Amino acid sequence: xxxxxxxxxxxxxxxxxxxxxxxxxxxxxxxxxxxxxxxxxxxxxxxxxxxxxxxxxxxxxxxxxxxxxxxxxxxxxxxxxxxxxxxxxxxxxxxxxxxxxxxxxxxxxxxxxxxxxxxxxxxxxxxxxxxxxxxxxxxxxxxxxxxxxxxxxxxxxxxxxxxxxxxxxxxxxxxxxxxxxxxxxxxxxxxxxxxxxxxxxxxxxxxxxxxxxxxxxxxxxxxxxxxxxxxxxxxxxxxxxxxxxxxxxxxxxxxxxx
Amino acid sequence: xxxxxxxxxxxxxxxxxxxxxxxxxxxxxxxxxxxxxxxxxxxxxxxxxxxxxxxxxxxxxxxxxxxxxxxxxxxxxxxxxxxxxxxxxxxxxxxxxxxxxxxxxxxxxxxxxxxxxxxxxxxxxxxxxxxxxxxxxxxxxxxxxxxxxx
Numbered sequence: 509x510x511x512x513x514x515x516x517x518x519x520x521x522x523x524x525x526x527x528x529x530x531x532x533x534x535x536x537x538x539x540x541x542x543x544x545x546x547x548x549x550x551x552x553x554x555x556x557x558x559x560x561x562x563x564x565x566x567x568x569x570x571x572x573x574x575x576x577x578x579x580x581x582x583x584x585x586x587x588x589x590x591x592x593x594x595x596x597x598x599x600x601x602x603x604x605x606x607x608x609x610x611x612x613x614x615x616x617x618x619x620x621x622x623x624x625x626x627x628x629x630x631x632x633x634x635x636x637x638x639x640x641x642x643x644x645x646x647x648x649x650x651x652x653x654x655x656x657x658x659x660x661x662x663x664x665x666x667x668x669x670x671x672x673x674x675x676x677x678x679x680x681x682x683x684x685x686x687x688x689x690x691x692x693x694x695x696x697x698x699x700x701x702x703x704x705x706x707x708x709x710x711x712x713x714x715x716x717x718x719x720x721x722x723x724x725x726x727x728x729x730x731x732x733x734x735x736x737x738x739x740x741x742x743x744x745x746x747x748x749x750x751x752x753x754x755x756x757x758x759x760x761x762x763x764x765x766x
Numbered sequence: 767x768x769x770x771x772x773x774x775x776x777x778x779x780x781x782x783x784x785x786x787x788x789x790x791x792x793x794x795x796x797x798x799x800x801x802x803x804x805x806x807x808x809x810x811x812x813x814x815x816x817x818x819x820x821x822x823x824x825x826x827x828x829x830x831x832x833x834x835x836x837x838x839x840x841x842x843x844x845x846x847x848x849x850x851x852x853x854x855x856x857x858x859x860x861x862x863x864x865x866x867x868x869x870x871x872x873x874x875x876x877x878x879x880x881x882x883x884x885x886x887x888x889x890x891x892x893x894x895x896x897x898x899x900x901x902x903x904x905x906x907x908x909x910x911x912x913x914x915x916x
Contacts, residue, residue, distance in 0.1 A: 568895035572861060577893060606773045642886045643859030649801040687781060691788040702792075704801045704822060706869055711891040720893040 534751050537611055541744040548744065552737035559730035567724050579637045580724075584712070585732040586630040589739060590658060591693060593623035597665065598690045601683030611747075613679045616686065617669055618746035622739055624662035631655060642706060650699035651707035654692055661689040802869045805843055805850040813874045821850060821880055822869040822888065830864055843868060843880075854882040861887035 563581035570577035597619050603612035634652070635645045646652065665682045672678040700709045712718045718725060792799070802822030803811070813819065826849055829842035839858065842849040852870050862868060867888030872881045894902075 570893055571896040571899035572889070580893070602777055606777055607770060641859065641861050641889055644886055647801070647886070650799050687777065688784060690781070691784055695792065703799045706801055706886060706888055708889045708891045711893060719891050721895055721898055723895065724893050
């Protein structure tokens with residue numbers, strides 16, 4: 509049986525922490541999370557408020573789309589986060605499979621619903637924009653389809669994690685799925701270059717200069733920072749509550765054994 | 767070899783195999799994953815008159831005409847090499863305009879006119895205020911939407 513985070517923490521405590529492994533220790537992570545928590549909360553609140561105000565009230569209307577383009581301030585950061593969180597999910601999966609880090613699985617499990625939510629927001633806002641601009645809610649082009657697959661992989665990860673009676677088996681299956689799903693990431697990103705799609709090519713993530721006016725880039729950047737801070741905030745809350753829940757369960761088990 | 771290293775090797779080899787497999791699948795499906803064909807690509811194709819296809823490109827400047835019934839449109843879709851006449855009865859989306867990207871779905875008639883059942887506007891990746899667009903056009907630095915018809 510793999511040790512619970514707490515057992516691992518007490519066992520690892522006397523040893524000196526080396527490099528990144530220091531943060532694989534749940535007790536140490538709890539301290540780090542407590543320190544990060546207020547910062548990420550403040551950064552998320554300020555950048556999101558500033559981004560919404562700048563994006564909705566200050567940024568000028570687009571020359572083609574008028575005000576409808578403003579959905580970009582939610583749509584694009586949501587897509588970035590959906591993919592960044594997936595990278596973290598896969599890295600956590602690899603760390604859990606190879607090194608059996610006690611924290612890696614906790615981070616993966618805490619991240620998946622946040623990533624799934626951002627993917628859903630991305631699909632929803634894109635659909636709402638597509639109806640008036642393209643003339644359709646949805647098309648099966650490679651960009652839209654690969655993003656929908658990412659959403660399903662997230663849901664599959666969440667489902668697999670709790671599909672087994674033995675939680676370590678569920679964690680392993682979910683970690684393998686997270687690694688397999690990595691092939692989808694380059695497909696999502698390059699779909700607009702590799703194939704003809706209805707979706708437009710990249711505006712920001714390309715070698716050329718971003719093809720967006722600075723007055724529109726500023727709120728977009730603020731929203732991106734805000735989404736990142738929000739994710740960090742959610743991650744610290746979710747991992748901390750998960751560790752605490754396990755402690756309580758262990759205490760109950762110890763009590764009932766006596 | 768420690769078990770840890772064995773697992774690491776297993777994951778690395780597995781990921782590499784998966785990547786190669788995905789690459790092969792994606793390149794094998796290349797043609798089928800295309801959302802639309804350009805007018806030039808369509809020329810060399812033997813098309814069944816009942817086959818639904820999508821054609822994409824730019825709406826040629828000055829080509830849009832409305833029939834007397836007021837709901838039927840006729841325009842030419844160009845990839846700057848070849849142009850294809852499209853006939854469409856229905857509402858055009860907000861972003862539909864001459865010089866902009868468009869994707870039309872329908873069937874090729876025997877007389878060589880494309881009968882569209884659905885017309886979608888294809889947006890480009892440029893975002894700017896109206897004043898900037900006007901200034902660019904004035905200074906001659908306007909790149910237009912050439913990319914949209916690729």
